[in-house]
Amino acid sequence: xxxxxxxxxxxxxxxxxxxxxxxxxxxxxxxxxxxxxxxxxxxxxxxxxxxxxxxxxxxxxxxxxxxxxxxxxxxxxxxxxxxxxxxxxxxxxxxxxxxxxxxxxxxxxxxxxxxxxxxxxxxxxxxxxxxxxxxxxxxxxxxxxxxxxxxxxxxxxxxxxxxxxxxxxxxxxxxxxxxxxxxxxxxxxxxxxxxxxxxxxxxxxxxxxxxxxxxxxxxxxxxxxxxxxxxxxxxxxxxxxxxxxxxxxxxxxxxxxxxxxxxxxxxxxxxxxxxxxx
Numbered sequence: 612x613x614x615x616x617x618x619x620x621x622x623x624x625x626x627x628x629x630x631x632x633x634x635x636x637x638x639x640x641x642x643x644x645x646x647x648x649x650x651x652x653x654x655x656x657x658x659x660x661x662x663x664x665x666x667x668x669x670x671x672x673x674x675x676x677x678x679x680x681x682x683x684x685x686x687x688x689x690x691x692x693x694x695x696x697x698x699x700x701x702x703x704x705x706x707x708x709x710x711x712x713x714x715x716x717x718x719x720x721x722x723x724x725x726x727x728x729x730x731x732x733x734x735x736x737x738x739x740x741x742x743x744x745x746x747x748x749x750x751x752x753x754x755x756x757x758x759x760x761x762x763x764x765x766x767x768x769x770x771x772x773x774x775x776x777x778x779x780x781x782x783x784x785x786x787x788x789x790x791x792x793x794x795x796x797x798x799x800x801x802x803x804x805x806x807x808x809x810x811x812x813x814x815x816x817x818x819x820x821x822x823x824x825x826x827x828x829x830x831x832x833x834x835x836x837x838x839x840x841x842x843x844x845x846x847x848x849x850x851x852x853x854x855x856x857x858x859x860x861x862x863x864x865x866x867x868x869x870x871x872x873x874x875x876x877x878x879x880x881x882x883x884x885x886x887x888x889x
Contacts, residue, residue, distance in 0.1 A: 616661065624869040625850055625883040627662075630692045634829050635868065636664040636799070636853040638696070639861060641684070642676070643669035647858070649683045655858060660691035662865045665726065665832075667855070671700040678722070685723040695723065699730025699758055699801075701744065706734070712744070716751050729757040729792075732803060738788045745795045754798035756832070759785040761818055762806025780806070782818045786825045793830055799853065800826060804834035808843070816843070828852060838863055842877055850881050 617624075628635060639655075641647055656663060666688045673681050685695045697719050704715045719727055727748045731741055741757060748755040761780045789800045802822055807815045823831060832853040835841035841864055844852045850868040866872040870881045 622871075624871060625881065626885040627869070628851075630661075630664060631694075632664055634853060635851040636832060637662055637861065637864060638665035638667055638832055638853075638855040639663055639858040640856075641666050641668050641858070642672035643698075645858060647684075649680070649687050652684060652687050655861065656687065656691040656693065659861045659865065660693065662868075663691070663693050663861060665694045665696055665855075667696040667698050667728070668700075669698040671698075671703060673697070673722075674700075681722055689723070694725040694754075696726035696728050696756060697724055699728045699732070701727065702730050702732070702734050705736070713747065713751075716748055716753065720751050720753055724753065726754045726756050726798065728801060729755055730801075731758065732760050732762075732805070738791055741788070742791050742795050745792050745797050749796055755792070755796070756798050756801055757789070757792040758801040758803055759789045759792075759822075760803045760806065761785050761815070762803070762810070782821050786822055789822070789826045789830075793826065799832050800830055801855070802831050802833045804836050804840065808840045809834070809836045814843075816847075819844075820847070823848060838874075842867060842874055845881060846877060850883055 641652070645651075652666075666684075688695045701712065701715065704712055708715070716727055729741055729744045729748070745755040745757055761782050792800060802819075805811075807818050819833065828848055832855050833844055834855045835844055836857070838860060841854050841856055841860070844854060845867055850870070854864065856864055867874075867877060867881060870879075870883075872878065873881060
């Protein structure tokens with residue numbers, strides 16, 4: 612964002628690419644965790660829209676709303692150059708409305724969605740099938756954003772104990788699945804936090820490093836469920852790491868990315884370099 616677009620434009624902030632960005636992407640939660648309507652969304656995007664790249668519905672919340680309300684939310688996002696994602700509801704469609712998967716994708720396209728997330732945290736499903744879904748989404752002119760998991764049951768509000776009762780997934784399998792999706796043309800790969808930094812007794816930071824190294828940090832969007840998590844990702848991978856956060860955390864995240872503010876271990880330490888500066 613050009614300095615002339617912000618207040619106090621004489622104060623330094625780290626270099627930020629203009630939208631559409633390939634790195635430094637911020638995806639935010641929309642309806643489900645927060646019963647967000649268009650007025651709340653407008654307020655958020657009128658103040659922080661320059662830093663929001665993707666708006667994500669969750670839990671199939673769009674299926675409870677009047678169609679006009681869904682369209683209005685999407686239009687508000689598009690007015691601020693924000694892409695709109697279905698969230699990972701397709702796994703519910705696969706189970707309950709198996710013969711209507713393509714209709715679900717067609718409806719998403721008709722309503723104006725840009726991204727269909729392909730989740731499988733609760734499913735036992737072949738990689739070939741999820742890759743076929745990535746291809747189907749793209750055949751309908753939408754961007755596919757498949758999810759990879761290292762914990763069966765990822766994507767819900769399960770407790771630590773519930774997830775511990777399920778077997779963890781070998782990170783190598785998740786990485787190979789991510790590679791298949793990227794080879795099929797997926798937009799980005801969503802990395803679920805369960806089993807890495809959420810619903811675990813100890814963070815599996817080794818898994819985050821392995822995924823970033825093998826898939827390429829620019830191809831991943833990491834779920835960062837709270838400020839301590841997105842601070843860790845920024846410390847390890849820099850301010851241009853792609854993150855999915857709650858909508859209430861946009862300002863705190865962007866202050867950290869920009870170098871304006873931070874916590875004890877990051878205050879004054881986050882930097883970027885633009886080789887064209889001089």
